[in-house]
Amino acid sequence: MPLDQSAPRETVDLLIPGMSCAGCMIRIERCLSSAPGIAKARANLSAHTAHCVFDPSLTNPDALIEVLSKNGFAARLFDLNEGGKAPADSKGQDLLLRLGVAGFAAMNVMILSISVWSGAEASTRDLLHWISGLIALPAVAFAGKPFFQGALTALSAGRMNMDVPISLAVILAAGNSVLETARGGPDAYFDAAIMLIFFLLIGRYLEHRTRSHARSAAVELMGMAGRTTLRVLPDGKRLPIKVEELSPSMIVEVAPGERIPVDGRICLGSTEIDRALVTGESAPEWAALDSQVYAGMLNLTGSIHVEVIATGDETMLAEIAQMVDAAERGKGRLDRIADQVARIYAPLVHILAASAFLYWLPAQGGAHGALQIAVAVLIVTCPCALALAVPTVHTVASARLFKEGIFLKNGADLERLAQVDMVVFDKTGTLTEAESQLCSPPRRDDPAWPVAAALATASHHPLSRAIAREAKTMGIQPARVTDIIETPGFGVEGKLNGHHVRLGRHGWAGADEPSASGVALSMHGHVIRFQFTEALRQDAAETCAELSVRGLDLAILSGDRTDAVAKIAKATGISEARAAMLPGDKLAWLKARIAEGRRILMVGDGLNDSPALALAHCSMSPASASDVAKTAAGLVFTSDSLAVVARAHLIACRARRRMLECFGIAAAYNAVAIPLAVSGFVTPLIAAIAMSASSILVVVNALRLRGSR
Amino acid sequence: MTILAVLIPVSLLLGAFGLIAFIWSLRDRQYDDLEGDQYRALFRDK
Numbered sequence: 001m002p003l004d005q006s007a008p009r010e011t012v013d014l015l016i017p018g019m020s021c022a023g024c025m026i027r028i029e030r031c032l033s034s035a036p037g038i039a040k041a042r043a044n045l046s047a048h049t050a051h052c053v054f055d056p057s058l059t060n061p062d063a064l065i066e067v068l069s070k071n072g073f074a075a076r077l078f079d080l081n082e083g084g085k086a087p088a089d090s091k092g093q094d095l096l097l098r099l100g101v102a103g104f105a106a107m108n109v110m111i112l113s114i115s116v117w118s119g120a121e122a123s124t125r126d127l128l129h130w131i132s133g134l135i136a137l138p139a140v141a142f143a144g145k146p147f148f149q150g151a152l153t154a155l156s157a158g159r160m161n162m163d164v165p166i167s168l169a170v171i172l173a174a175g176n177s178v179l180e181t182a183r184g185g186p187d188a189y190f191d192a193a194i195m196l197i198f199f200l201l202i203g204r205y206l207e208h209r210t211r212s213h214a215r216s217a218a219v220e221l222m223g224m225a226g227r228t229t230l231r232v233l234p235d236g237k238r239l240p241i242k243v244e245e246l247s248p249s250m251i252v253e254v255a256p257g258e259r260i261p262v263d264g265r266i267c268l269g270s271t272e273i274d275r276a277l278v279t280g281e282s283a284p285e286w287a288a289l290d291s292q293v294y295a296g297m298l299n300l301t302g303s304i305h306v307e308v309i310a311t312g313d314e315t316m317l318a319e320i321a322q323m324v325d326a327a328e329r330g331k332g333r334l335d336r337i338a339d340q341v342a343r344i345y346a347p348l349v350h351i352l353a354a355s356a357f358l359y360w361l362p363a364q365g366g367a368h369g370a371l372q373i374a375v376a377v378l379i380v381t382c383p384c385a386l387a388l389a390v391p392t393v394h395t396v397a398s399a400r401l402f403k404e405g406i407f408l409k410n411g412a413d414l415e416r417l418a419q420v421d422m423v424v425f426d427k428t429g430t431l432t433e434a435e436s437q438l439c440s441p442p443r444r445d446d447p448a449w450p451v452a453a454a455l456a457t458a459s460h461h462p463l464s465r466a467i468a469r470e471a472k473t474m475g476i477q478p479a480r481v482t483d484i485i486e487t488p489g490f491g492v493e494g495k496l497n498g499h500h501v502r503l504g505r506h507g508w509a510g511a512d513e514p515s516a517s518g519v520a521l522s523m524h525g526h527v528i529r530f531q532f533t534e535a536l537r538q539d540a541a542e543t544c545a546e547l548s549v550r551g552l553d554l555a556i557l558s559g560d561r562t563d564a565v566a567k568i569a570k571a572t573g574i575s576e577a578r579a580a581m582l583p584g585d586k587l588a589w590l591k592a593r594i595a596e597g598r599r600i601l602m603v604g605d606g607l608n609d610s611p612a613l614a615l616a617h618c619s620m621s622p623a624s625a626s627d628v629a630k631t632a633a634g635l636v637f638t639s640d641s642l643a644v645v646a647r648a649h650l651i652a653c654r655a656r657r658r659m660l661e662c663f664g665i666a667a668a669y670n671a672v673a674i675p676l677a678v679s680g681f682v683t684p685l686i687a688a689i690a691m692s693a694s695s696i697l698v699v700v701n702a703l704r705l706r707g708s709r
Numbered sequence: 710m711t712i713l714a715v716l717i718p719v720s721l722l723l724g725a726f727g728l729i730a731f732i733w734s735l736r737d738r739q740y741d742d743l744e745g746d747q748y749r750a751l752f753r754d755k
Contacts, residue, residue, distance in 0.1 A: 022748030045745030097735055104728040111720060124713070131717060 009039060012061045014050045016068065016075045019043060024073070031071045035064060050075075092212060095205045098143040102198040105139030106191070110688075113191040117685050122184075129181040129188045136190035140174050144197045146204060160346045162383055168350070169378035170196055176375045179368070187372060192379050192687045199384045199695045206391035210398055210411060229254075229261045232305055243311070250308045254299045256486075257460040263310040263317075266291045271302030272461065284462060296607060300460045301486050317607065341663060345383060353377040356678045376682040380673040380690055385698040389662030392702035397655040400705065405639040406620075406648050413634030415659075416618040417652035419599050423547055423645070424590070424616070426604030427558035427568050429624065430537070431642070436462055437535040438470045448528040450479035452521050455492045455503040458484045463519050463532060464492065464503070491519065499524060534564065536571055538641040544572040546646045552601075557586045559608050586612040603645055605629050620645060651705075658705050662698045669694040 019025055025043045028050055032041035037058025043050040052064060061077055068075040112132045116125055147170070150163035170193050177188040231241040232251040243261045246252065251267060254260050260273075270288035275297050284300055287293060293306060295315040353374045360370035394411040401408050408414055425431050442448055453471035456464040457478055471478070481501060484494035491504010501523045502509045509520040511527045518531040544554055555576035558565045562579040569577035578589065590612050593600060602609070602616035605625030613619040613632040621633035630636050637644045673690050676682050682690075734740070 022745065022751070025745050025748070026752050043745065044742040045748070046742045093735060093740070096740055097732065100731045100735065101728065104724055104731070108721065108724045112717075127713070131721075135721075 008056060009053050010056045011051065011053050012064070012077065014052065014061070014064065014068070014075045014077065015048060016043070016050055016073050017048055018073045019045060019048045019050075021045075027071065028068065028073060031067060032064065035059065035067045038064075092205070092208055095146070095201065095208055098146065099198070099201040099205055101139055102143035102194060102201055105135050105143070106194045106198045109136050109191045109194055113684070113688070116188075125186070126181065126184055129177075129190070132188065132190040133178060133181055136194045137174060137178075140170060140193050140197060143194075143201060144170055147197070147200065160343070162342045162346060162387060165346050165349045165378065166196070166200060166382060166387075169193075169375075169382045172371075172375050173379055176371055180372070183368075187684055189375060189379060189684050189687065192684060192691065195688060195691060196379065196382055196384060199691070200382075200387050203384075203387040203391045206388075206395045207411075210391065210394045246308050246311045248308050248310065251305050252308065253303065253305055255303050256299055256301055258299055260293050260295060260297045260299055260306060261311075262306065262308045263294050263315045264292075264306040264308045266293060266304050267307045268305035269302050271304050272300045274298035274300055274462065300462070341386060342383070345386070349378065349381045349383075352381065352674065352678065359678075360680065373677070373680045376680075376687060377674065377677040379687045380677045380682055381670060382691070383666075384691055385662065385666035385669065385694045388695055389659060389666065389698045389702055392699050393655050393659045393662065393705060396702060396705045397651055400651050401635070401648060404637075404644055404647050404651075406635055406637045406644055409634055409636070413618055414652050414655055416599075417601065417635070417649060418656035420552065420601040420617055420649070422553040422555065422593065422598045423601045423603065424555045424557055424612070425574070426602075426606060426609045427556055427560055427565055428534075429605040430603055430609075430622065431540050431556065431568055431572060433535045433537055433640075436466050436532040438466055439531050439533040441470060441530065442528055444474055444476070446528070448521050448523065448526075449474070449476045451481060451496055451501050451523055452503055452528070452530070454478035454481040454496075455484065455494055455501065455521070458494075459486055459492045463530075466532060467503075467519075467530060496523065534568070536568070539643040541572050543642045543646045544574055547649070548573075550646075550649070552649075553598075557581050557589060557604075557609075557612070559583075559606070583608040583611050587615060590615050601645075601649070604633075620648065654705055658702055662701055665698055665701060666694065669697075 016028060019028060022045065025045045028043045029041050032038055032043075032050060032052060037055045038052060039055065040053040041050060054060075054064070065075045065077075109132045112128045112135075116128050120128055144167070147163045147166045150161065151167040154161040154164060173189040173193040173196075177190050177193070180186075180188050229241060229243055229246070230253045231239045231246070232253050233239055238253060241252075246262060252261065252264075256271070266287060266289055268289070270286075272284040273287045273291075273293060274284050275294075287304075295311075295317040356377050357370045357374035360373050361367065363370075390411070394414060397414055398408040398411075449471060452467055453476050456467035456471065459465075479496060481494040481496050484492060486492045487504070487508075490508040491502055493500060493502040493504075495501070501521070503521045504519055506512075506518075506520045506529075509522040509527060511520040511522070511529070518529060521528045521530070548554055553576070554572075554574045555578070556565060556569055556572075556574050557578050558568075559581055560579060565577050565579035569575070578585075581589070586609065590600060590602070594615070594617075599617040602613050602619040603621065604610075604613055604619070605621050607629060609621075610629045610632045613621060613629055618635070619633040620635045620637060621629045623630070623636055623638040625633070625636075635648060637648070669690070673682070676686070739746075
């Protein structure tokens, strides 16, 4: 809608995690731009955000979120400070700019160098060298800044890193070339200096992209939960209030289907509560006056008033989150492969260059010739290939994982996943579907179905939801049941053509065996039973079989009852199964295994798994998991099938192999190049060719990961 | 060799032109959404 140009403008950024394809992107832009008061809307598919310019007198961000949710996209305000997203973005721009400058300078210098190599002599060569220097020196100073800064920070902290040999090589090469040019000599390394920076910046930029991609995934995972609740004032009025503003002894109303926002005590009403998030127990529990409830539990059937006892950092939810933090910190910082290599490599290179300088000092005509050789050593040993290998493998692997529906939060997790020797599963929601499923349901044409569907749709109880879901997939039209009332803890009842119908506990619905599990429907004097089972997640058994074929030990740790756990253990063929474990028990069990030297992949979804997820060597959780679990896990998968666990492990192992191969190539290259450089045979031409060839070889090898099935 | 006096400035000018164009496209935020932009060409505007 075109707006008056002079109208006041405001901008807002919205985070829309559901924007997964180009079609979504276009639909989001269309529905936003057709909303009243919108001047401009542009969606960003990489960041899953939309940038809107609007007229504040006609619309507001909440209205835009409403428009999107009507079109099927959940959105929330995107605070640009969240997760450090905004500064990270400008860092990407900055790297890209430096990369561009280095690229253009390298191209120009290369053209001039080719003229030198093809035989320019005397004053022509000097002229070409001077022009190369004029282009290369400012470009090196500008584009190399990230490396110089990194080296300075490391040195001032008394450490060594890859940036130190890089900076030294570049500065020495450039400085020495200026001397050589001034002297009218043949060997200027301007081209090598700028090319080095160009290749290394490509690695830096790839690394940055993987990291910011992972970070934006993490930001999206941090919960879409509404953070406001209804406060009940003493005079009975309801007032919306932010959860952070609640304080003890206030009273809040929690409607059926909502999560309880605080720790507290029920002061009005009764209901059934889903405690799965806290205890991992799948069956709902009855809660009435004076029952204790905890933040994060799901209120299922009745509306209740809760008197606040603890909020925010004092809730049990927050305590578990603190346990996660502690476990995360306690996990020794595991070395990444690249760091291990760098620690040996960096000093070695310096020692080599220095000894070459000392060796040639008396032999060649003075310091100049010796320095020339030392510079050649530094240039050929510059860890270009290494610096490119890791980011390229990480970028390709995370793109592959992403295609399979797996988010990788950071590259180190990929390396750790390849090292695990034991996989530990949670049961509810991980090995099994988060929701119960009907077993042996009545036939489709059974007259009970439309009635059951109508009653079940009115309730939030997990068993009702299972019936409603099944009815929907079977295409059953719900009957016209009126006066539907839900009695928490018992079931739902209503009137069908003046007759009472009830769906609920067996005893309540009037069945013969009052204590049988499942629910019963009573209508016209008949009783129809619905039985439920915990369904295994898709491909769970196959995945477990595949993982054990690969030589990984499997185990189940569950907070659920022993018989339920034993059933699942049998179905998946896992012999080590522990039941009735509290979050602390899981943590203790893992600690004992880690003390034995095991490297564990923990797969879990519940809040009760979170400390274990954080402690384990590597961890995965499904997208349906609680926010805390998703935050603690290193990888998050969106697929319904458990096969992604085996898939992710396979991709991680391949990525590790590719990385080791890349290091192998780099080592082989150095084994040839270093003796040549030390013995003084490397000219600027050989240095330029050798450096580019090894970098390209390493990148091509890393890219092979893309094609493998 | 006097031809160099013409060719080198020309090649440098062309290079500088490319660099300026790149910096302009970067400032214009054309690299913010590489994933989305590859599809935009396939959709008709409005």
